[in-house]
Amino acid sequence: MMVESASETIRSAPSGQNGVGSLSGQADGGGGGSSGGGAAGPAAGGAGRDSAVGADSNGEMSPAELLHFQQQQALQVARQFLLQQASGLSSPGNNDSKQSASAVQVPVSVAMMSSQMLTPQQMQQILSPPQLQALLQQQQALMIQQLQEYYKKQQEQLHLQLLTQQQAGKQQPKEALGNKQLAFQQQLLQMQQLQQQHLLNLQRQGLVSLQPSQASGPLQTLPQAAVCPTDLPQLWKGEGAPGQPAEDSVKQEGLDLTGTATTATSFAAPPKVSPPLSHHTLPNGQPTVLTPRRDSSSHEETPGSHPLYGHGECKWPGCETLCEDLGQFIKHLNTEHALDDRSTAQCRVQMQVVQQLEIQLAKESERLQAMMTHLHMRPSEPKPFSQPVTVSAADSFPDGLAHPPTSAAAPVTPLRPPGLGSASLHSGGPARRRSNDKFCSPISSELAQNHEFYKNADVRPPFTYASLIRQAILETPDRQLTLNEIYNWFTRMFAYFRRNTATWKNAVRHNLSLHKCFVRVENVKGAVWTVDEREYQKRRPPKMTGSPTLVKNMISGLSYGALNASYQAALAESSFPLLNSPGMLNPGSASSLLPLGHDDAGAPVEPLPSNGSSSPPRLSPPQYSHQVQVKEEPAEAEEDRRPGPPLGPPNPSTTGPPEDRELEEELPGEELS
DNA sequence: GTATAAATAAACAGAA
DNA sequence: GTTCTGTTTATTTATA
Numbered sequence: 001m002m003v004e005s006a007s008e009t010i011r012s013a014p015s016g017q018n019g020v021g022s023l024s025g026q027a028d029g030g031g032g033g034s035s036g037g038g039a040a041g042p043a044a045g046g047a048g049r050d051s052a053v054g055a056d057s058n059g060e061m062s063p064a065e066l067l068h069f070q071q072q073q074a075l076q077v078a079r080q081f082l083l084q085q086a087s088g089l090s091s092p093g094n095n096d097s098k099q100s101a102s103a104v105q106v107p108v109s110v111a112m113m114s115s116q117m118l119t120p121q122q123m124q125q126i127l128s129p130p131q132l133q134a135l136l137q138q139q140q141a142l143m144i145q146q147l148q149e150y151y152k153k154q155q156e157q158l159h160l161q162l163l164t165q166q167q168a169g170k171q172q173p174k175e176a177l178g179n180k181q182l183a184f185q186q187q188l189l190q191m192q193q194l195q196q197q198h199l200l201n202l203q204r205q206g207l208v209s210l211q212p213s214q215a216s217g218p219l220q221t222l223p224q225a226a227v228c229p230t231d232l233p234q235l236w237k238g239e240g241a242p243g244q245p246a247e248d249s250v251k252q253e254g255l256d257l258t259g260t261a262t263t264a265t266s267f268a269a270p271p272k273v274s275p276p277l278s279h280h281t282l283p284n285g286q287p288t289v290l291t292p293r294r295d296s297s298s299h300e301e302t303p304g305s306h307p308l309y310g311h312g313e314c315k316w317p318g319c320e321t322l323c324e325d326l327g328q329f330i331k332h333l334n335t336e337h338a339l340d341d342r343s344t345a346q347c348r349v350q351m352q353v354v355q356q357l358e359i360q361l362a363k364e365s366e367r368l369q370a371m372m373t374h375l376h377m378r379p380s381e382p383k384p385f386s387q388p389v390t391v392s393a394a395d396s397f398p399d400g401l402a403h404p405p406t407s408a409a410a411p412v413t414p415l416r417p418p419g420l421g422s423a424s425l426h427s428g429g430p431a432r433r434r435s436n437d438k439f440c441s442p443i444s445s446e447l448a449q450n451h452e453f454y455k456n457a458d459v460r461p462p463f464t465y466a467s468l469i470r471q472a473i474l475e476t477p478d479r480q481l482t483l484n485e486i487y488n489w490f491t492r493m494f495a496y497f498r499r500n501t502a503t504w505k506n507a508v509r510h511n512l513s514l515h516k517c518f519v520r521v522e523n524v525k526g527a528v529w530t531v532d533e534r535e536y537q538k539r540r541p542p543k544m545t546g547s548p549t550l551v552k553n554m555i556s557g558l559s560y561g562a563l564n565a566s567y568q569a570a571l572a573e574s575s576f577p578l579l580n581s582p583g584m585l586n587p588g589s590a591s592s593l594l595p596l597g598h599d600d601a602g603a604p605v606e607p608l609p610s611n612g613s614s615s616p617p618r619l620s621p622p623q624y625s626h627q628v629q630v631k632e633e634p635a636e637a638e639e640d641r642r643p644g645p646p647l648g649p650p651n652p653s654t655t656g657p658p659e660d661r662e663l664e665e666e667l668p669g670e671e672l673s
Numbered sequence: 674g675t676a677t678a679a680a681t682a683a684a685c686a687g688a689a
Numbered sequence: 690g691t692t693c694t695g696t697t698t699a700t701t702t703a704t705a
Contacts, residue, residue: 509696510680
């Protein structure tokens with residue numbers, strides 16, 4: 001049977017899982033039927049759940065509340081003003097003077113008195129234009145001031161946190177710190193967005209006539225630096241929303257990203273916003289949200305196109321609903337992908353995915369540059385990659401907004417754990433196994449780099465179970481773990497595996513049994529699992545990665561398409577176990593072939609003995625030998641592959657040499673660098 | 674369209 | 690009897 005499959009590959013997000021969540025479970029599947037459970041559908045499930053999210057704001061009053069409060073306040077003041085006007089009619093002069101805002105200062109008591117409800121429209125009828133204008137201006141000034149204060153406070157808090165984190169972070173790996181910083185940056189972004197949002201809302205309500213200058217005011221108070229404009233829209237959806245889940249504030253009108261996006265980047269632009277603000281843009285009042293800047297002049301999307309619509313189906317992650325035409329699609333978009341927790345979550349996940357890719361790409365690009373430099377090849381340009389990336393990123397993003405490749409340095413910020421992470425991820429589709437697998441394989445380094453991320457974010461790691469199990473085992477000094485220890489490693493290392501235990505535990509057991517590379521050894525303390533690297537490496541799929549063509553593309557630099565290929569190739573290269581480490585391809589090193597191969601290199605968590613870093617020094621792997629030995633399987637036919645001696649009894653020591661061979665055989669294609 | 678690999682679900686058996 | 694562990698089979702999905 002398929003046993004052969006080894007597992008090296010990696011896949012990305014699987015699908016499923018989902019939500020089924022069986023917390024219950026510890027009991028995983030096991031025996032009698034208990035297991036299982038949920039089949040179905042995962043995806044959906046997960047998403048919604050945790051909405052709790054964000055919130056970000058620490059403060060006493062949530063942005064949403066503040067908004068409400070401000071709106072009410074505005075209304076009240078308006079009422080007061082009216083009362084004054086009414087009562088003060090007697091004094092004609094008032095009208096004129098009213099402009100002086102004096103009116104605004106109406107005592108609260110008065111306000112209380114005016115319990116009557118007046119809608120803005122009513123007020124408009126009652127008040128004369130100049131009066132209204134004066135009132136609005138006053139309100140505007142007042143609110144802006146409040147907003148500024150509020151945000152300043154928030155900002156200060158964030159900065160404080162940031163400082164604290166930085167200090168603490170000194171002891172942590174830079175990456176971890178990076179994550180936190182990014183998190184803070186995102187918070188700042190959120191603040192900005194909220195700020196804009198508030199202003200926009202006010203505008204919409206006619207309470208504030210926003211003018212570029214004014215609008216920009218508050219914004220400028222925030223540090224723009226870290227922000228990348230393009231991120232705003234995402235955050236808007238992703239981060240911002242959660243904070244105020246069902247808050248109308250967000251939904252209110254089509255506040256959508258669109259508006260925000262544009263305003264974000266260049267608030268000044270009076271974008272559509274200021275215009276007649278007619279409200280409700282879209283049906284359902286749903287924000288155009290997902291529809292990227294559709295309204296804006298930009299391109300309302302030519303009648304038949306929409307970033308999220310293609311080939312007659314909805315491109316929303318995990319959706320694929322068929323829509324005959326754009327109209328139907330729009331309808332679908334507004335009903336199925338409205339601004340709710342689920343959409344927000346999906347959006348967020350997409351953001352993560354994009355960010356991760358960007359980060360990865362940046363790293364690989366850097367490596368490539370170094371490689372080329374080393375080989376005396378002039379890099380086509382420092383940016384070749386980044387550019388493409390941008391493109392890709394943009395593509396991937398629903399909005400079609402360009403994503404600044406920039407963030408490269410910034411590791412994704414872990415979202416709060418529970419949640420949609422997984423669900424959404426797979427929504428994107430289970431993962432692409434094969435290709436990815438390979439590419440991702442450098443688990444150790446990947447993990448090392450994103451350790452914090454996986455630990456905290458409920459995102460499914462882009463590795464196959466087999467590769468994860470292997471990693472878990474190899475990370476231990478004796479290179480052996482009991483099933484339970486493996487479970488623990490999973491839960492410790494990945495937030496994602498803290499849920500649906502029955503599902504993934506079953507998968508782990510299944511993988512242990514299925515793959516020959518995992519060998520069960522009876523130990524004093526029971527059975528432990530070890531890895532037979534040779535077996536593990538065996539399965540590597542032949543072609544693809546290293547194809548010369550890819551390399552070529554890579555070098556030449558390329559078009560977007562090429563980029564993909566090159567990127568993959570690069571990744572593949574890195575994935576190559578043994579080679580991946582810095583030194584890479586050094587045949588000599590290959591000899592070491594130790595199990596860990598590259599894994600060691602990066603071994604994040606626990607320094608493996610050998611890890612000294614990639615380098616060659618991997619001495620004889622101590623324990624390796626043992627593990628392998630036990631193989632239950634007598635001689636697998638595999639031997640054929642490798643002549644000989646090598647395996648025999650899986651003996652580690654012997655392994656060394658043999659493996660090289662293997663590598664050579666197998667690798668040739670792949671790596672090439 | 675087919676083959677392969679991986680994920681997932683589930684049945685089942687043995688041991689603790 | 691329950692739970693854990695381990696094996697195996699079947700189905701689904703994605704990718705090459």
